Amino acid sequence: MKLRSSIVGVLALALMAVAGCGGAGEPTKASAGGSGLEKAKINIGMMPVVDTAPLQIAMDKGLFKAEGLDVSMVKLAGGAEAIPKLKGGSLDISFGNYVSFFAASAKGVIDLKIVSDGFQSAPKTHVVLVSKDSKIQTMADLAGKTIAINTKRNVSSMLVRVAAKAHNVELDEDKNFVEAPFPEMEGLLKAGTVDAAQVVEPFGTFIGQNIGARVIWDTSQGPTADFPIAGYAATSEFAKANPNTVAAFQRAMSKAQALAADRALVVAAIPKYTTIPAAVAGSLAIGGFPTTLNATRLQRVADSMKEYGLLDAPLNVQDLIVADK
Structure with missing residues (x-):
């Protein structure tokens, strides 16, 4: 019991810790593997939770590199931290839950675009x-x-x-x-x-x-059931100015999300970016990792938010999505 309690304590520190992050990087000419990229070096906000396993898989498998992207993963304490860092430009793209993203967009806090799906609920998650x-x-x-x-x-x-x-x-x-x-x-x-x-x-x-x-x-x-929980967003300004970069990120993430259907790959990835030991990772309930953006699926979130008073007016999710390319 003491072991399990200590693990919970370590996880608490992991969830609160924030890795230092520098500037988002100056635009660079694309490498041979990413011809046409407006910006090759990008900072991606992530959290050390099971939900972001595909990011680690993409790094391990060289999927970003194959697209000409030089990705730096920046650890966040929570989804709310993503909004100001995206707005300030220290993050180019960030993981976060859809309720936070949609609420911030609807309130005019930030002009966001969803560029990749991330995680959906599954039994016991x-x-x-x-x-x-x-x-x-x-x-x-x-x-x-x-x-x-x-x-x-x-x-x-x-x-x-x-x-x-x-x-x-x-x-x-x-x-x-x-x-x-x-x-x-x-x-x-x-x-x-x-x-x-x-x-x-x-x-x-x-x-x-x-x-x-x-x-x-x-x-x-x-x-x-199968409720959309989180995804990856960028500011509308970034998405408009860097369409090829966004498309390269989408292609890499789609492949990584598909690979995450293999539970063994997810379990192997978890200890690399979290404090969850390998022996524990294998016993966890793991959710789903959708490979494409689907406005109909994500509309469920916005509709529920409106019904339960988290949005003042209906939100058309299709307007926030950057179609997969």
Whole structure:
């Protein structure tokens, strides 16, 4: 148990750490492998989580290099950090969750374009946990209860609210949710400070092992089955000024996402860019890695955001997508 707890602690540090990053690099002439690139050296924002395994696979397999791209991966503490760094130009493209990207775009915080899909939910990747002795058995029992999530008015609370509504329960962002980092949720459940917690891998696995927490709902089913979680975005200005560079990134990522269908490759990649040991990586639930951008799929996110008050007006996702080339 001490080993698992220490792993959770190390993961907490990894999620909070931010690697220093320099400028996004001056435009360079394309190499022979990337003829026509407006900019060969690019900075990509990423997070040390399972979701970004295809980026590591692309680096390992030389997929970016084959396209003439010289990629530097910049570690971010969280998706919210991507927005100012994209806007400021220290990142050219960044990984982030769709709820954050769509909300920032709709509010005029930043003019974004989605250039690659990244990650979608799968069984056990996003679950709702309760303590082993809790009287809560189903989502219907969460009426009037307190649920820990990592960020209010974002993908975590939305997934829980969608699931609760399917069980005829309406949850309020302010009354029913409390924010807490994923690594702290085990302690909150154990102490009874919260009634439930929405967690992602690897925390779902670790908390279950450490304190016997029970899964009462897997959000990768019902109305949020195969739900689009995250992708890669650039500013509209960057996408317009560097169409060949963006297309080269898309081609490399499409190949990497396809390779990530091989679980063994993902498991092997995880310890290279996270603090998750190889022995642990093999036991984790791993989501899906879509190979193409599909506006219909991503529209599910925007429509849910509008329904649950995370968008003031409907958002046409097609307008934000840079078509794969």
